[in-house]
Amino acid sequence: MRRGIRAAAVLAAATLALAACGSDDEESPAASPSNGASKPAAAVELKIGMAYDVGGRGDQSFNDAAAAGLDKAKAELGAESQEVEAVTGEAESAREERLTQLAEGGYNPVIAVGFVYATSLAKVAPQFPDTHFAIIDSTDATGENIANLVFAEEQGSFLVGAAAALKSESGNIGFVGGVNTPLINKFEAGYRAGAEAAKPGIKVQSQYLTQPPDFSGFGDPAKGKTAAQGMFDAGADVVYQAAGGSGGGVFEAAKAAGGKAVGVDSDQALTADASVRDVILTSMLKKVDVAVYDFLQSVAQDQFTAGTVSFDLAQGGVDYSTTGNQVDDIKAQLDEYKQQIIDGEITVPTTLS
Numbered sequence: 001m002r003r004g005i006r007a008a009a010v011l012a013a014a015t016l017a018l019a020a021c022g023s024d025d026e027e028s029p030a031a032s033p034s035n036g037a038s039k040p041a042a043a044v045e046l047k048i049g050m051a052y053d054v055g056g057r058g059d060q061s062f063n064d065a066a067a068a069g070l071d072k073a074k075a076e077l078g079a080e081s082q083e084v085e086a087v088t089g090e091a092e093s094a095r096e097e098r099l100t101q102l103a104e105g106g107y108n109p110v111i112a113v114g115f116v117y118a119t120s121l122a123k124v125a126p127q128f129p130d131t132h133f134a135i136i137d138s139t140d141a142t143g144e145n146i147a148n149l150v151f152a153e154e155q156g157s158f159l160v161g162a163a164a165a166l167k168s169e170s171g172n173i174g175f176v177g178g179v180n181t182p183l184i185n186k187f188e189a190g191y192r193a194g195a196e197a198a199k200p201g202i203k204v205q206s207q208y209l210t211q212p213p214d215f216s217g218f219g220d221p222a223k224g225k226t227a228a229q230g231m232f233d234a235g236a237d238v239v240y241q242a243a244g245g246s247g248g249g250v251f252e253a254a255k256a257a258g259g260k261a262v263g264v265d266s267d268q269a270l271t272a273d274a275s276v277r278d279v280i281l282t283s284m285l286k287k288v289d290v291a292v293y294d295f296l297q298s299v300a301q302d303q304f305t306a307g308t309v310s311f312d313l314a315q316g317g318v319d320y321s322t323t324g325n326q327v328d329d330i331k332a333q334l335d336e337y338k339q340q341i342i343d344g345e346i347t348v349p350t351t352l353s
Helices: 008-017 062-077 092-104 115-127 153-167 182-198 221-233 244-257 274-279 288-300 328-342
Strands: 047-052 080-085 110-113 133-136 146-151 172-179 203-210 238-242 260-265 280-286 307-311 318-320
Touching (some): 062 080, 062 110, 092 110, 092 115, 115 133, 133 288, 153 182, 153 238, 153 280, 153 318, 153 328, 172 182, 172 221, 182 203, 182 238, 182 328, 203 221, 221 238, 221 244, 244 260, 244 274, 288 307
Parallel strands (some): 047 080, 047 110, 133 146, 238 260, 260 280
């Protein structure tokens, strides 16, 4: 989960002007360990191209999780990188040009952070058969040189939905989605299912900030704040945001309303602005950092494999956070739900009914 319209020429120029971020002295966000084991030395020296979604490094959520995996690879595998990011309202041609420039510049592998790159990657990857590509959150672009890194967002969302319901005193909770897409629908579907399992009949308000092809809903905190304020005013006391950079506005609304919020992708009780961290009940952890690092390590070891790689609860690819100790009293219940999902006793829906 990402933070008007410009002429194509301006977008291309902006893309070319984006700075390389390959120095090893950058301060890195903490990345989740891949599996805790020591890794053998890289067989291939990596020159990594990272194309972020709207908001880029610093969004405190989805892009930052990808950046954490990149930073770990740079530190442990001796890699260098160039990082570029999408611009709000940009044309498809800008994303295509961004990926092309990275591949032409000799960056290999190239990682596209977010499903919005699927159409462009499907066009660019065949032109560079010797370049390894990965795309996060999409299986729409496939090929012999493309790895698709996807997650069971609905499973993690089920757990935070249960947490929101169990902690709600009003029996009324909310969901703010950045953009109304099938991917973000997965978050809402899981959240609703978890809330209903924990507290049957609970009210779940829902609002999406934008509709495709407008993806600005992933990078508009003001819209996020307005949407969440409306939910709190209508009786919600916990609101889950799956809205990328717009989530900061949801946290601000929760703070102002004396309510609680649920973060997404990263442990946002650690990454959000310090002034709002205390309102974050829990976060749905999506281990994008692990997926990115594992992919980069496979390329470094000359073990690249094309196709879909899925990360679910059983693999530790998604989870819920406990930072701030606000769910300690319900942790046993949440962990029971977690085990039931892993064991197949609970099947979490991926679409809205």
